Amino acid sequence: MGRKNRGKKRAGIDKRAKAPQTETVLQLSGNYGLSSRLGTLVDLRRGEAGIVDRLDLPADDARRLMELGFLPGTRVTAGQSAPGGDPRVFQVDGSEIALRRETAKLLKIRRDRRN
Amino acid sequence: MSECHGCANCAGTAVAEAPRMAGTQTAVALVGPPNSGKTTLFNRLTGLRQKVANFPGVTVEQHSGIAELPDGRAVRIIDLPGLYSLSPRSEDEQIAYDVLTGHSRSVAKPQAILLVLDSTNLSRQLMLAAPILALNLPTLVILNLADDLQLRGGRVDAKALSAQLGAPVALVSARNGEGMSQVLDFLAGAMPKPHRVELPVLQDVPGCRKWAGAMGAKAGYLAPAPSKWTRRLDKVFLHPVLGPLVFLAVAVAVFQLIFSVASPLSDLMTDGFDASGNWIASLLPVSLFRSVLVDGVWKGLGSVLVFLPQILLLFLFIGILEDSGYLSRAAVIADRTMAHIGLQGKSFIPLLSAYGCAVPAIMATRTIENKRDRMATILIAPFMTCSARMPIYLLMIAAFIPQKNLLGGLLGMQSAVMLGLYVLGFLAAVMTAKLLKSTVLKSSRTPFLLEMPAYRWPASRSLGLRLYDRGMVFIKQAGTIILGVTIVVCLLMSFPLVHGSAPAIQNSLLGSIGHAMEPLIRPLGLNWKIGIAIITSLAARETTPATLGAIYGATGPHLQAALRQDLSLGAAIGLLVFFAFALQCTSTVAIVRRETGGWKWPILQFTYMGVLAYIGAFVAYHLIG
Numbered sequence: 001m002g003r004k005n006r007g008k009k010r011a012g013i014d015k016r017a018k019a020p021q022t023e024t025v026l027q028l029s030g031n032y033g034l035s036s037r038l039g040t041l042v043d044l045r046r047g048e049a050g051i052v053d054r055l056d057l058p059a060d061d062a063r064r065l066m067e068l069g070f071l072p073g074t075r076v077t078a079g080q081s082a083p084g085g086d087p088r089v090f091q092v093d094g095s096e097i098a099l100r101r102e103t104a105k106l107l108k109i110r111r112d113r114r115n
Numbered sequence: 116m117s118e119c120h121g122c123a124n125c126a127g128t129a130v131a132e133a134p135r136m137a138g139t140q141t142a143v144a145l146v147g148p149p150n151s152g153k154t155t156l157f158n159r160l161t162g163l164r165q166k167v168a169n170f171p172g173v174t175v176e177q178h179s180g181i182a183e184l185p186d187g188r189a190v191r192i193i194d195l196p197g198l199y200s201l202s203p204r205s206e207d208e209q210i211a212y213d214v215l216t217g218h219s220r221s222v223a224k225p226q227a228i229l230l231v232l233d234s235t236n237l238s239r240q241l242m243l244a245a246p247i248l249a250l251n252l253p254t255l256v257i258l259n260l261a262d263d264l265q266l267r268g269g270r271v272d273a274k275a276l277s278a279q280l281g282a283p284v285a286l287v288s289a290r291n292g293e294g295m296s297q298v299l300d301f302l303a304g305a306m307p308k309p310h311r312v313e314l315p316v317l318q319d320v321p322g323c324r325k326w327a328g329a330m331g332a333k334a335g336y337l338a339p340a341p342s343k344w345t346r347r348l349d350k351v352f353l354h355p356v357l358g359p360l361v362f363l364a365v366a367v368a369v370f371q372l373i374f375s376v377a378s379p380l381s382d383l384m385t386d387g388f389d390a391s392g393n394w395i396a397s398l399l400p401v402s403l404f405r406s407v408l409v410d411g412v413w414k415g416l417g418s419v420l421v422f423l424p425q426i427l428l429l430f431l432f433i434g435i436l437e438d439s440g441y442l443s444r445a446a447v448i449a450d451r452t453m454a455h456i457g458l459q460g461k462s463f464i465p466l467l468s469a470y471g472c473a474v475p476a477i478m479a480t481r482t483i484e485n486k487r488d489r490m491a492t493i494l495i496a497p498f499m500t501c502s503a504r505m506p507i508y509l510l511m512i513a514a515f516i517p518q519k520n521l522l523g524g525l526l527g528m529q530s531a532v533m534l535g536l537y538v539l540g541f542l543a544a545v546m547t548a549k550l551l552k553s554t555v556l557k558s559s560r561t562p563f564l565l566e567m568p569a570y571r572w573p574a575s576r577s578l579g580l581r582l583y584d585r586g587m588v589f590i591k592q593a594g595t596i597i598l599g600v601t602i603v604v605c606l607l608m609s610f611p612l613v614h615g616s617a618p619a620i621q622n623s624l625l626g627s628i629g630h631a632m633e634p635l636i637r638p639l640g641l642n643w644k645i646g647i648a649i650i651t652s653l654a655a656r657e658t659t660p661a662t663l664g665a666i667y668g669a670t671g672p673h674l675q676a677a678l679r680q681d682l683s684l685g686a687a688i689g690l691l692v693f694f695a696f697a698l699q700c701t702s703t704v705a706i707v708r709r710e711t712g713g714w715k716w717p718i719l720q721f722t723y724m725g726v727l728a729y730i731g732a733f734v735a736y737h738l739i740g
Binding site: 041057063064065066067068069070072073079080081082083084086087089093094095097098100101102103104106 | 199200202235239240242320321322338345349350353354358359443446447448450451454460562563564565566567726729
């Protein structure tokens with residue numbers, strides 16, 4: 001579910017990416033090609049990992065997620081999910097946390113170059 | 116929800132807030148993140164010497180208990196809500212913050228803190244140490260689950276960590292008691308204040324995390340390998356095909372447990388109480404005293420205790436699911452479905468068990484951390500068709516619905532009506548949930564977060580204590596109300612006395628009430644006899660056929676014939692609809708009051724369901740005639 005839209009979604013996010021981040025992408029692209037493009041947690045398939053880039057949530061909710069380990073710069077791995085892929089369990093900072101798709105799509109990630 | 120309920124609490128407050136005098140118990144607060152094994156530690160320290168602590172505004176109750184020290188002294192342990200941080204944003208954090216800073220109106224400021232952290236994920240859990248140490252209260256840092264840490268190849272140098280944090284550190288396994296002596300030594304000792312160490316800026320989460328990581332690193336913390344069993348089990352329990360199948364099996368098991376094990380046990384208890392009641396009656400001369408003792412007190416006691424098999428069995432089962440870690444996975448599987456009605460995965464098991472009885476179901480909602488979701492689940496649970504509705508359904512259906520075959524013999528007409536009543540209750544629940552979640556209980560976009568704990572073998576000691584606690588809470592809090600109502604109904608049936616003994620039911624005070632409320636229920640095509648039955652059903656729904664039998668002086672087919680004489684088909688269907696919707700259950704009202712900490716919600720719920728029931732019965736009567 002949702003994989004069909006993957007390409008479309010990511011393109012949309014790239015367009016909205018702010019200037020400094022675009023710079024980062026350009027800077028890194030020499031070394032890592034497309035691997036450091038921005039996406040969201042929803043774009044990760046099971047077993048794939050990404051690095052949290054920013055949390056597009058109200059401050060309190062973002063803080064709660066950060067306390068649970070979703071800090072910018074932290075590696076997140078997508079795990080198992082309920083049927084249909086929602087909610088999905090994410091491995092982050094030593095624990096496993098289930099997020100609904102509606103929340104996961106607000107967590108922007110860059111691709112982990114170790115993928 | 117934050118207002119103070121019940122002035123008895125405040126009376127206690129005044130005493131608790133008095134300055135600490137010689138001989139006063141030392142109070143120690145137990146603090147820790149959710150899933151750190153805080154409750155297990157609390158149970159190990161206090162055993163059966165616990166009581167429910169009254170924190171205003173906490174809907175999931177907390178406990179306080181007495182820990183006995185080896186030297187015979189006693190220390191009061193206050194269990195605080197599970198916390199990720201101490202910046203007071205959520206209600207739970209506000210309560211913990213107030214208690215720890217001495218601003219709580221109901222709990223005195225503790226003299227020391229036991230900070231419980233999960234040692235298998237120390238780098239993150241240590242984040243909570245920063246705000247706790249900043250309080251500058253004597254603190255023991257307890258690294259719990261030490262056995263898991265060791266088993267999975269992790270390690271930490273407690274002494275080095277103690278030097279880093281400026282506070283004593285104990286490696287403990289609350290489950291098997293390892294290292295508990297260090298906790299007792301701390302409680303028995305001088306409890307020194309922590310040495311000042313450099314703490315991060317508390318508002319800066321990344322800074323706190325960095326600090327926690329550094330503390331762990333300096334203490335030689337080696338994180339354990341991920342639990343192999345957890346990975347293996349999750350491959351099955353969260354498998355796209357097997358996961359839902361396992362979930363279904365668990366759901367069926369809950370159902371079976373309630374209907375095949377608990378209900379027969381309850382029936383057996385009812386029979387036992389009836390038989391022993393009749394035996395007591397046969398020993399005593401006919402008198403008012405006898406009828407109040409037997410029909411009021413003894414049978415009332417019976418109607419309280421019959422809930423125990425259901426409550427204890429359900430809590431044993433849910434306790435195993437919760438402590439093993441499966442409940443969180445089940446919540447993930449059920450979440451999509453429940454999200455459609457604005458609820459979440461954790462509401463599923465309580466709602467399912469409400470088909471047996473709403474009382475244990477409502478008590479089971481405490482596994483739902485989100486307060487609004489929990490409240491919505493409590494409010495819709497009584498719409499589920501519980502087993503106590505069965506007797507009146509069976510009686511009315513047998514009396515009014517012909518046994519015709521529908522759908523070419525696939526479904527009998529009587530079964531179809533019964534099924535219809537189940538569906539009706541379910542639809543009312545769904546619509547109410549939607550209504551609640553889009554109005555008063557709107558979850559203001561709070562994201563659904565569910566931590567998946569590692570699978571663990573449930574500890575029998577912890578399970579046993581919880582069963583004991585649940586049973587006692589039910590008997591003390593709901594039991595007294597149920598007993599009281601049963602006695603009142605019995606008294607209403609016993610007066611005015613005729614030649615010194617109880618009158619026929621229609622001539623009793625209860626009969627007068629039935630007559631008085633007839634104008635109210637006449638628009639539903641019902642008469643005063645049904646009025647009496649509706650009143651007595653408040654004490655226990657399942658006794659309604661017996662009440663009707665007493666009023667009509669008939670049982671079985673004769674009672675059915677008498678009912679057919681008195682009521683039209685529309686009125687009978689209307690009565691069924693009434694029973695499907697109305698909260699005709701004192702036990703449920705009592706337990707909702709208990710679980711929501713006040714009368715506001717149960718009164719609202721009773722009124723809402725009553726109005727819905729009246730409208731439903733009215734519509735049914737006028738549609739069918």
